[in-house]
Amino acid sequence: MTCLSASQNNLAVARGLHVDYYNFTKHSYLDVPEKLNTHDDHICDITISSDSSYLALITTVSKQLIIYNLPQLTEYKSFILPRSASKIRFSPNNINVLVADKSGDVLIYDFSKENSGTKLLGHLSLLLDVLQTHDMKYIISCDRDEKIRVSCYPNTYNIQTYCLGHKEFVNHIEILPHNDKYITSSSGDGNVKFWDYVNGKLCYNINACLDVDNNELCELFSKRMDEEGVEVLNLPIVHYAVTKFNKDSSLIAVTIHSFNKILIYTLQTIDNQFKHQKEEMIPVQKFPAAIMFIKCSLILYDDIDCIVSILSVVNSNERITFQMDKQIKMFEDKIVNFNVKLSLDAIKILYKRKFDNVQEYQERKKQRIEKVVQ
Numbered sequence: 215m216t217c218l219s220a221s222q223n224n225l226a227v228a229r230g231l232h233v234d235y236y237n238f239t240k241h242s243y244l245d246v247p248e249k250l251n252t253h254d255d256h257i258c259d260i261t262i263s264s265d266s267s268y269l270a271l272i273t274t275v276s277k278q279l280i281i282y283n284l285p286q287l288t289e290y291k292s293f294i295l296p297r298s299a300s301k302i303r304f305s306p307n308n309i310n311v312l313v314a315d316k317s318g319d320v321l322i323y324d325f326s327k328e329n330s331g332t333k334l335l336g337h338l339s340l341l342l343d344v345l346q347t348h349d350m351k352y353i354i355s356c357d358r359d360e361k362i363r364v365s366c367y368p369n370t371y372n373i374q375t376y377c378l379g380h381k382e383f384v385n386h387i388e389i390l391p392h393n394d395k396y397i398t399s400s401s402g403d404g405n406v407k408f409w410d411y412v413n414g415k416l417c418y419n420i421n422a423c424l425d426v427d428n429n430e431l432c433e434l435f436s437k438r439m440d441e442e443g444v445e446v447l448n449l450p451i452v453h454y455a456v457t458k459f460n461k462d463s464s465l466i467a468v469t470i471h472s473f474n475k476i477l478i479y480t481l482q483t484i485d486n487q488f489k490h491q492k493e494e495m496i497p498v499q500k501f502p503a504a505i506m507f508i509k510c511s512l513i514l515y516d517d518i519d520c521i522v523s524i525l526s527v528v529n530s531n532e533r534i535t536f537q538m539d540k541q542i543k544m545f546e547d548k549i550v551n552f553n554v555k556l557s558l559d560a561i562k563i564l565y566k567r568k569f570d571n572v573q574e575y576q577e578r579k580k581q582r583i584e585k586v587v588q
Contacts (some may be wrong), residue, residue, distance in 0.1 A: 375414030
């Protein structure tokens with residue numbers, strides 16, 4: 215569910231059915247074939263393998279999964295998914311692609327084989343993220359119903375545990391970079407949590423909403439969602455990224471709905487004790503469409519102006535800040551006609567609507583009784 219992916223030597227941005235692939239020297243463009251005669255089809259997720267050998271993407275309406283060779287950008291393998299997908303990731307060994315679909319299933323595609331695509335597990339809710347642990351022993355998935363499921367691999371019918379504690383949808387999960395014994399998650403409840411995923415134990419929590427210095431934003435969002443029949447207590451986390459800072463700590467970047475600042479934290483674990491510190495609040499003119507880290511550089515993407523900003527970390531006097539390194543204009547030589555849908559609006563559909571149909575039932579019952587009496 216992102217339009218940006220990057221590695222140490224390249225980055226890729228998706229817009230509509232087009233990709234701008236930039237190797238920090240030149241831009242190359244990729245046009246995904248349009249299978250259906252519709253203007254609604256677009257790339258909904260894109261990812262680059264950890265060894266920078268492959269680029270994978272999925273489309274919405276045509277349900278294509280396509281893997282390309284890098285840096286040639288030649289198509290290596292393509293599949294038609296059984297259902298629309300929300301998230302893809304490469305396995306740690308970069309020979310499989312994990313697909314989380316909107317019906318709640320996780321599928322695995324071995325792109326070295328012609329007929330691939332095996333269902334691994336299923337949720338009863340829309341899946342929002344999936345990953346495989348570095349030791350390949352577990353598949354971890356999260357959904358709209360606040361759950362994080364840890365499944366054994368390859369026998370994924372064996373559920374190791376659930377990580378339960380979020381109050382709203384869980385939209386991001388990551389392995390904690392400096393200590394892969396833990397995972398970290400973000401949610402629509404505005405919290406970042408850290409888990410001992412093998413035992414399903416919550417180890418630490420950061421309430422990012424407490425660092426939003428504008429109370430009116432939460433009141434406005436709550437009022438707007440209340441009109442749609444949803445009770446909201448906190449602003450949701452929209453984007454989440456994490457990277458290793460040193461052997462004992464990781465850097466965390468968080469964007470909060472409608473808050474035009476990026477929250478930067480450090481999370482430290484020493485002897486299984488957790489401690490965090492807010493390092494900086496980076497102001498942005500426009501709410502980013504995507505964020506991610508490349509090592510300790512923070513990448514921001516503005517999909518209105520198609521600009522990628524790269525911010526480098528500065529560590530001086532035990533204080534961590536970020537400064538602008540460079541800005542890259544994407545799709546500068548290519549005209550792409552596509553109406554951008556703001557991620558701020560897209561996240562609203564992840565909230566569960568609560569319907570009170572008792573009054574409607576009582577009204578129908580009254581009408582039936584009156585009809586019988588007549």
